[in-house]
Amino acid sequence: MEYQDFINAVATRAKVSTDQAAALTATTLETLADRISAGQAEDLAYQLPDKLADHLRGPRGREQATSFGFEEFVRRVADRPNIDRALAGPGVIAVLTTLREAVTRDEFQNAAAQLSKDFWQVIEPVGAGGGRRPGS
Numbered sequence: 001m002e003y004q005d006f007i008n009a010v011a012t013r014a015k016v017s018t019d020q021a022a023a024l025t026a027t028t029l030e031t032l033a034d035r036i037s038a039g040q041a042e043d044l045a046y047q048l049p050d051k052l053a054d055h056l057r058g059p060r061g062r063e064q065a066t067s068f069g070f071e072e073f074v075r076r077v078a079d080r081p082n083i084d085r086a087l088a089g090p091g092v093i094a095v096l097t098t099l100r101e102a103v104t105r106d107e108f109q110n111a112a113a114q115l116s117k118d119f120w121q122v123i124e125p126v127g128a129g130g131g132r133r134p135g136s
Contacts, residue, residue: 024091
């Protein structure tokens, strides 16, 4: 999936502008990189365009994930200065759902296995929202 296609999908799902979708995507991917192991973040990054992958990579200097649930994840996204707090929840869901469509099923499941079950309850099923998964 190309960068602009990813951003457009997030914008459509979250019902926000593409500028807001880009900010939500960057912040959500950076927060995800804090939540999963560095190796898993790199594996996801490898399947994304550089403009998206760069948010999963970075000077985090750790291999272990920081454990926190979905509500804390959304709070961390909402606390960022360039994010509208009211859009954080729907934005995170839109980004994670779009990420699910943008990478292979196995890679997404490997990353999601590091997340608590409350994440699975909010991510749209594959196919919801109109995207098509690679290899399906």
